Amino acid sequence: MVGFTADEDMNDDLRNMVWKGHYLGTQPADVMMHVPVDPYLAKANDKVRIFGAYHREALALARRPERVRQAPSGSAAVALEVFTREKIGVETASLADSFLLGVLNGRLRDNVVHFKTVGEAAQALAAGQVAAVLATRAELEAALKGQRELPVEPVSFPELKVDSWPLGMAVKVEEQALADAIAAALAELKRDGSLAEIFRRHGISHLPA
Numbered sequence: 001m002v003g004f005t006a007d008e009d010m011n012d013d014l015r016n017m018v019w020k021g022h023y024l025g026t027q028p029a030d031v032m033m034h035v036p037v038d039p040y041l042a043k044a045n046d047k048v049r050i051f052g053a054y055h056r057e058a059l060a061l062a063r064r065p066e067r068v069r070q071a072p073s074g075s076a077a078v079a080l081e082v083f084t085r086e087k088i089g090v091e092t093a094s095l096a097d098s099f100l101l102g103v104l105n106g107r108l109r110d111n112v113v114h115f116k117t118v119g120e121a122a123q124a125l126a127a128g129q130v131a132a133v134l135a136t137r138a139e140l141e142a143a144l145k146g147q148r149e150l151p152v153e154p155v156s157f158p159e160l161k162v163d164s165w166p167l168g169m170a171v172k173v174e175e176q177a178l179a180d181a182i183a184a185a186l187a188e189l190k191r192d193g194s195l196a197e198i199f200r201r202h203g204i205s206h207l208p209a
Contacts (some may be wrong), residue, residue, distance in 0.1 A: 002029050010036065011045060019047040019172050029170065031182060037168040037209065038194045040171030043156055048170045052183050053209035056163035059096060060137035062122065063153045068129035071153035076103045076192060077158060086131035087112045089121035095162070096134040112146035119143045125150060169190055 001116040002017070016022040018032050035041075067086055072079030083100075084107060090097040092114045100112045112145055115121040118135040122143035125133050133140060140152045156163050171179050189195040190208075199206035 002026070005018055010041060014045050014048050014170060018170050020051050028172075030175075030178065032170045034167055035091040035170045037166040038190070045170075047172045047173050049175065049179050050170045051168055051179050052186050053168040054186055054190070055167045055199070056207040056209045057167050058137050058154055058207065059134065059160070060140050060152050061134050061155050062125055062140045062150055064125065064128065064150065071151070072155055073156075074157075076157045076159045079155075080104065080108060080188055083108050083132070087111050087113050087129070088134040089115055089124055089130040091115055091118050091121060091135055094135065098139075099160055100134060103157075135208075138199075141204045142185070142202050155164040164207075168209070 014032070014035070016026065016028075018028050021028045035050055038051055042048075042050045046205065061068075063071065068082055072082070080100075088100065088108070088111060090100060090112060097112070097114065100108050113121075113124070113130050115124065118133070118139040121130070121135065122140060124130050125148060126144070132141045134155070137152060137154065144150050144152060169182060171182075182207075186195070189198075196206045
């Protein structure tokens with residue numbers, strides 16, 4: 001298994017980790033996980049084969065109930081008004097980051113607090129340094145596992161064009177046999193409940209893609 005820090009662009013990640021390798025010397029992996037299963041992404045990257053959706057990722061909000069009384073919903077002008085007064089954490093250069101900085105003509109900018117990772121943002125939430133964190137649901141649930149006093153809830157705003165997306169895998173485009181073998185194994189994991197159990201073990205809600 002090879003861990004890596006995501007680049008600013010998924011196209012770069014696919015090049016560095018799947019079909020070419022990184023200029024610093026990291027060799028490409030046989031398969032990359034956590035890849036958005038998106039036709040536009042697939043079309044733009046003809047050297048990889050994207051397949052095997054296994055989970056639907058979504059944005060969610062973790063909050064301190066005494067400071068943010070309910071999960072924001074509806075138009076951003078109403079739902080996010082609380083963050084003109086309260087601090088909200090995000091992972092730097094994430095979807096949540098760009099959304100909060102731009103929404104409402106930038107009115108929330110002064111109260112958006114940046115962290116290197118969702119885990120660090122979650123720690124700040126637990127310590128009371130921020131009132132909420134906006135991030136992917138899986139990362140928030142994993143980071144806050146067992147802390148039921150800090151609810152993690154899905155969010156949806158009309159101003160946010162994409163609030164959920166299927167995740168799958170990628171291999172080199174010529175590795176059809178490998179993709180087929182992985183897809184067959186994944187189907188069995190879904191069938192016998194093993195996939196859902198893996199998510200449950202880590203405190204994450206499995207959302208079928």
